[in-house]
Amino acid sequence: MFSMSRTWSRACSSVLAASALLSISAGHSYADDAEAGLLAFNNHCRQCHSYKKDDNRLGPSLHGVVGRKAGTMQGFANYSDSLKNSKITWTEDQLDKWITNPEALVPNNNMKPFPGVADAEQRKQIIAFLKSQSGAGDAKQSAK
């Protein structure tokens, strides 16, 4: 009897541990990343970029940038030849490289001064946020 209840409680606690793990990983969602990404975007990018459609500032609008060809934002006059000729398409992977160190990806670009975002988690959040700013439902438009 004693050993049975020990087994039972061990089984029980491992179920508990497993469900705790599950709820942690389920709790960290894409939406959370996008939310945190707005803050990181404001810290690192906003002085030069807007995420609103057609809103070019010192840098081109980043509305819908995920999936866009580099150097093609209509009406933005400050592209470097290097970026225009780069033939890059802004996948999440390329964006990650770009905001880690633009000069390493495209030498002689115009995105300056920009120290890079060293923190991989913040880069991921910024990219999740940009990805969320690409369609009709643009959740965060009003947050600005």
Ligand code: HEC
């Ligand atoms: C100091 C101003 C400045 C800051 C800060 C800055 N950018 Fe830029 N960004 C630019 C300029 C200028 C360009 C155009 C670069 C070129 O043509 O070489 C650019 C280009 C880009 C492009 C290419 C867009 C396209 O249409 O091809 C992306 C993507 C981008 N920036 C993302 C970011 C992100 C994300 C951040 C923050 C992590 C950031 N930038 C911070 C000024 C800035």
